Amino acid sequence: MGIFSTIAGKTIEIKQNTMNKFRLPTALILLYFLSLSSYGQVNGPNANDIIDQVRNDSHAIYQENVMDSLITWRxxxxxxxxxxVLEEGTPLFFKAYTLTGPNKIRATLSKVLKVELLDEENAIIKTQYHKIVSxxxxxxxxxPKKLKDGQYTLRAYTxxxxxxxxxxxxxxxxxVSSQNIKPEEDRQTEDILISFYPExxxxxxGLKNRLVVKATSSANRPVEIEGVIVDGSGDEVAVLTVHGKGLASTFLSPVNNxxxxxxxxxxxxxLLxxxxxxxxxLNINNLDENKIKVRVSMTDDTKAKKxxxxxxKGGIVYFDKPMPIKQASGMLDISKVGLPLGAMTFLLLDEKEQVLAFRPIEITAANQLNISVDALDEDLSNSELVLKLxxxxxxxxxxxxxxxLSAVNLPTDFSDKESNSFEPLMNDNMVWGDIQRQDRFLRDLQAMTMTNSTEGLMNPELSRIDYPFQKGLNLYGYAxxxxxxxxxxxxxxxxNTSESTILARELTTDKxxxxxxENLDVTGENDIVFRTYGGDAAARLVKIVPFENSVNGMGSTKTVFDATKKNKADKKVQSPSWLPIDNTDVITLSEVEIKQNKLKRQDRTPSLYGIEPTKSVLQDFERPKTIPELFLGIAGVQVIGLxxxxxxxxxxxxxxxxxxxWxxxxxxxxxxxxxxxxxxLIPANDVDRIEILQDSEASMYGSRAAGGVxxxxxxxASSLDNIKRKDGQLKFQGYEEVSDFKSFAQQLAKKPKKFQDKRTTLYWNPNIQTDENGEAMIRFTTPLSVKQLEIKTTAITEKGAVGSARISL
Incomplete structure (x- = not known):
């Protein structure tokens, strides 16, 4: 017997007190923006209102109560x-869209996206931070290398x-598989788990029931299942209709006992x-892009009159709709406007708020954009392709x-059915695909199989917002x-004096x-040095020990930090997960990687690009001069106000x-x-030298160098002699650098036989811009010879209009 639990007659607490006020952290400013009710469907603010708030980078957009804020700014x-389908050592390329509010506007006050790679046990293998722009x-x-074959999960959130x-x-x-995907017929020989999900x-x-059947292999892979439903006498009463992805369904009117x-x-x-x-x-028809058709049938013994x-969804009530009942049945249409994307649950409640039936559904985005992709030259034998979008x-x-746009090589024996088998199962958000009627039906069936009980539907009542919008990367530790x-x-x-960023801040430790x-805007690995004021260079260096353990909500740490403990070179120190904000002076947030630094000895910092300066002066480390005094040693430089x-x-x-x-x-x-x-910005003791560029030497900087450089x-580090400067330096992992597909394409071209017969990405471009005619031309050369190619495109406008297309060549 498959997974099943009966909840008829079970009472759950589903009341929401939407009148409770809340206190936001002092870092956030309360502003009444728009009052909404969680009882009754909401459309949220106008699209332009949200976009204006985001462009102004305003964090003061919270509603009069928590529930309204969570609905409006979801x-x-x-x-x-x-x-x-990937293999160890290969990249998964992605483009993420953050949609805000009931109208799902592509604009957000969050600036940081956290991405995690999880194994089959949900243990975190990798963590990245990506900057959200527009x-x-x-x-x-x-x-990772030597990653075992199996199913993995990418998790992302703000x-x-x-x-x-x-x-x-x-x-x-x-x-992740080093071999080609196992054909469907081979999976039929594995042990099969059958699960039943009555709608x-x-x-x-005595009531006509829809029954969804889910079949998976021992490796949790979908298996297509065919069969019939029979009664106790062996008589056939229904036949399964196969839908793909291991799902089938049928209708039957069963008899008790x-x-x-x-x-x-x-x-x-x-056994059913x-x-x-x-x-x-509770029957749901979710095929229409704009509304949901609800039908209720009840037995005569059911006492419910209203x-x-x-x-x-997630403990938030998005609507309550009275259902008119006549002769133990009723019908109702519910608009999808204002409903969040992803899985949510419809409950059928009586007058005492007793659950009579429940139904998980999947809300998908309706295609509001039409995307056409035409191949102007689809001669794949010469590996060149020209597309018009x-x-x-x-x-x-x-x-x-x-x-x-992505272009993926499909092996000759790779069918669409196999490709669909590895599309993700339902999640709270939306994995992009062609949202057509058949696809919407299949996604809705998948939603039905995600749960068969109402346990955990209601979160504890929310009286405050624990996680504010984040504008940049943060680092917390002891000094x-x-x-x-x-x-x-x-x-x-x-x-911070990395190649990409010059950054200096003055900070104060607490008691x-x-x-x-907070709000660091840096990319890649960054060398950050910490100092106090006064004294010589050795005495001023500061060692930062980042939080490596959680700090609980009451403000007491669970771990005693050992400042004398040294990290091994290159060992990554993972800070704890994002924790709730705290109004006290206790630091409770941490969401960056710290890595030990590597040092290279060098007597002096080399000149930029090897250019010989017009004039220069060196700092005397034993008797350092102020920066204005250093300029006095350069001929032709006048110091004013020394x-x-x-x-x-x-x-x-x-x-x-x-x-x-400068x-x-x-x-x-x-x-x-x-x-x-x-x-x-820079203490005089830390200056190595100053150089002046003029005339032709300064030309590399263009018109900016008209007044000299x-x-x-x-x-x-080596100039500090015996000072262990690495103790006062951290390698801070900033935003992940934007991926370069060209390097991966070069890797494919070097090893064509390794990737030729596998499902492999041959082209990826996340930033194609259409012109005023809505058109763009894409020309690329595939690194492998291709027989079958799948092209997928995705677009979401600022106001939330979505569209996609998929073609095969």
Missing amino acids: EQLMFHFDNP GMAEGSIIM RWMQNYGEDAFFQQRFL GGTLVH EPYYLITKSGKKY PEIAKEGAV VLIRGI RVTDDNGNPVRTNVS YDLNNKLLKNSKIQMV EGRIRI GGLRPSIRLTRETGSGPIL VVNGTPLSQPATLVDIMD VLLYTRN
């Missing part, structure tokens, strides 16, 4: 993935989405769930928007000097020696007119920057 994710994020995650619980996270299951939760005596069985084509026999003597059946249809709205008007003394209430300077660094609060410099007339361009360790600073800005280099 974030959901939609993804376009290049390939659901409601979109893109990237790739490489399958910090705000944690307010809705883990069920609100996006999840996609995909296959409405129960098979009811009569056993029923599924007899498969192979002759195996499975027990038949309820009385109750109700019933209610409730739509609930066009996007229009429902009225045929051209749409200027961003489109993602020590190099003698392992905790630095309490101390001012600390943080300097417990804790430091918090010894004052706001000194400045002026270069000779050999340079042209215009502001000076370049620190190879990174140009925004103009106009001043000498005072440089003094605030000042190159300033800071000291490298």
Whole structure:
């Protein structure tokens, strides 16, 4: 017998007190924006209202109560993935869309997307952070080397989405396999698990019931199942209709106290769930893009005179609709406008709010864009392809928007049925595909098989928002000097001088020696140095020990931190998961990776691009000079206001007119920057040397260098002699760098035989921009010879209009 539980007659607490006020953290400003009711379907703010709030980067958009805020500003994710079948060492490319509110606008106040790779035991293998820009994020995650074949999951969410619980996270299951996919007929020989899911939760005596049957292999792979339903006498009463992805369904009108069985084509026999003597059946037709048709049938013994249809998701009630009942049946249409994407549950309730029946459904996005992809040259034998892409709205008007496109090689023996077998199962968000009528029907059947009880439907009543919108990456830890003394209430300077980012901040530790660094906007690995003020370089270095254990909601840590413990080189220190905000001074958030640094010895920092400067001066490390004093040692540089609060410099007339361009360790600073800005950014003790570029030497910087270029280099680690500068330095893992498909294509071209007969991505472009005619031309050369190619495209406009297309060549 498959998984089944009867819930008729079970009472659950489903009341929501929407009048409770809440207190947001002091970092957030309360502003009344729009009052909504969680009782009754809501459309939310106008699309332009949300977009304006996001463009203004306003966090003061919370409603009068928590429930309204969670409905109005709900974030959901939609993804376009290049390939659901991978192997170890290969990348999974993706484009993520963040949609906000009941109208699902592609705009969000969250700026950070967290992506995790999970194994079959749901253990986290990898964690990445991606920057959200204009409601979109893109990237790739490489399958680790020596990864075992099996099913893995990509999970993604923002910090705000944690307010809705883990069920609100996006999840996609995909296959990692070093071999070609096993044909369907081979799976029939494996042990098969059969599960039964009656629509409405129960098979009811005398009522026409729809029954969904799910078949999976021992490896949790879908298996197509054929068979018939027979009664206790062996008479056939129904035949299964096969839908694909291991799902089949049928209709039957069972009789109480009569056993029923599924007899498969192979002759195996499975007992159906027990038949309820009385109750109700909840039938849903979810095929229409804009509305849901609900039908209720009840036995004569059911006492309910008034019933209610409730739509609930993640503990939030989205609507209550009275159901008119005549002669033990009734029908009702419910609009999809304002309903969140993904799985939600419809409850049939009586006057006492007793659950008579329930039905999980899947809300999918209706195609509002038409995308056509035409191959202008589809001669795959020469590995060259030219595609013309066009996007229009429902009225045929051209749409200027961003489109993602993937092209995947399909082996000769690879069928569409096999491809569909590895599309993800239902999750709270939306995995992108062609949302046509048949696909919508199949997704709805999948939703029915995700649960057969109402347990856990209602979250505890929400009285506050624990996870605010996040604007950047954060780092939290304890600060020590190099003698392992905790630095309490101390001012600390943080300097990041990576190739891509120049960043300096002044921070202050709290009374417990804790430091918090928030809203960092850096990419890749970043060397960050921490210092206190005053004293020599050795005495000023600060060691940051990041939180490696959770801090509970009461504000007490569960672990004593050992500042003397040293990390092995290259060992990654994973900070704990995002934790709820706390209004006290206790630090409870942490969501970055810290990695030990590697050092290379070098006496002096090399000149940029090997250019010989026009003039230069070196710092004396034993008797360091101030930065204005260093300029006094350069001929032709005039220092104005030496010894004052706001000194400045002026270069000779050999340079042209215009502001000076300052370049620190190879990174140009925004103009106009001043000498005072440089003094605030870099301590004089850390200056290695200053160089002046003029005339032709400065030409590489273009028109910005008209007033001359000042190159300033800071000291490298070896110049501190015996000081263990690595103790005051961290490798901070910023946003994941944007994926480069070209390098993967080159890898394919070098090993064509390895990938030729496998489902392999041959082209990926997440940022195709259509013009004013809604058109774009795509030309690419495939790294492998191709016989069959699958092209998928996805587009979502800023106002949430969605569309996709798929063609095969």
